[in-house]
Amino acid sequence: MQADFSYEPVYDGAGCQLGVTILADRDAVRAQMRDDAVAAGFRVLExxxxxxxxxxxxxxxxxxxxxxxxxxDAETMALLARLDMRAGKSGAQMVISTGMDALDAVFGCFSMSGAQILVEPGRAERIIAVGRVLADVPNLRLRELAEEDRLMLLRLTEQVGKMAERIERLSPGQREGGGAFRLEAASQAWRGQDAAGGAGNGANLPEAAAIRAVIRRRQMRAKFFDADLFADPAWDILLDLAAARAGRERVSVTSLCIAAGVPATTALRWITQMVESGLLLRIPDPADRRRAHIALADSTADAMARYFREAGIGSSQQIAAVA
Structure with a gap:
């Protein structure tokens, strides 16, 4: 997709044109990001x-x-952590492009700004991310937008909306004092259970081997049918985290993206939405506070345990076929 779209300059409530800071070590990518930001109506500050x-x-x-x-590297991660803190305080929107090798470290740097994290994106994905930012700008006037770009942004908006609605239904229940999209911290009880040598998984989940067998059965379908027919990242994420919790294992963001069975950027959107909904928890790595792991919230683990009981999955010898 070519950057053949153009917006009127975008302004804040005070009438000042919105600015963009562009940071990239790759010259070609930096120039491309600059061209696209200018085309979208931003004024380049850095x-x-x-x-x-x-x-x-x-x-x-x-x-x-x-x-x-x-x-x-350490210097880059320190810079990203500072940017996250500054953006979180100022309200700046962040779009971060990275690769699978650096994903865990990069993800761990962003906890305040709500950054969009893209994994090995093409130019089109970056433009879509900028479009999501522009969607939050009030009274934006569109001067010209190619039909292909318009349809792509429309599909993205529909996808994100459907994702939020679906996760809302998946949420184990409304939290007291807020809706399903209220973020909660991990309970002290969960932290104790997660520690090595802790007392079980705390939710009466089946054995980890039994849950892994369910996952293998789901993956087996790809041998006979197109895997896209069965794409269900939310459920695959929940299954993988349930197996990890039953086995008292920590799960990195990278491994969870792989388990989701969809492109990593899509998986990250699901993970972010599920954390925001309270289904999942973001747990700082005790050995390295710059990194973070993902885990089931206690209420989600309880719901998964009830599901497994009703499905007849109680041990590695009691595995029912799961659609």
Whole structure:
């Protein structure tokens, strides 16, 4: 998809054109991101390498921050953590591009800003991410947009809306004092159960081997049919985390994206929505606070345990066929 779209400049409530900060070490990607941001109506405030931005004088962030980061060294992760904190306080929107090798480290840097994280994206995916940012800008005037781009953004909006509705239905129940999209921290009881040598999985889940067998049966269908026919990332995520909890294992974001059976960027959108809904928890790695793991919330684990009981899945010898 070519960047043949063009918006009127976008302004904030004070009438100032919205600015963008672009950070990328790859020259071609940085130039491409700049062209697309300008075409979308943003004013470029910074456009440089990550190390150049880190070593320069502190400047105000743009309303949008675009980052391309494939290296997970200490200096880069420290910069990303600072950007997350600044964006979280200022309300800036962040779009981060990374690769599978650096995904766990990059994901662990973002807990305050609600960043969109894209995994090995093409140009079209980056443009869509910018489009999602623009969708939140009030009174945006569209001057020209190619039909292909318009349809792609429409499909994305529909996809995200359906995802939120589906997760809302999946949520084990409304939290007291808020809706299903209220974020809760892990309970002290869960932390104790998760520790090595803890007392069971705390939700009467089946043996991990029994849940893994269900997962293998689901994956077996891809030998006979197109795997896209059965794509169900939310359920695959829940199954993988249930097996991990039953076996008292920690799950990284990278491994969970693989388990979801969909492209990593799509899997990350599901994981983010499920964390925001309270179905899943983001757990800091005790050995490295810059990293994070994903786990079932206690209420979700209880719901999964009830499902397995009704499905007749209680041990590795009691596995029922699951649709």
């Amino acid at each position: 456009c440089c390498r990550l190390d150049e931005f880190a070593s320069g004088s502190i400047a105000a962030l743009g309303d949008l921050v675009l980052v391309d980061c494939l290296v997970a």
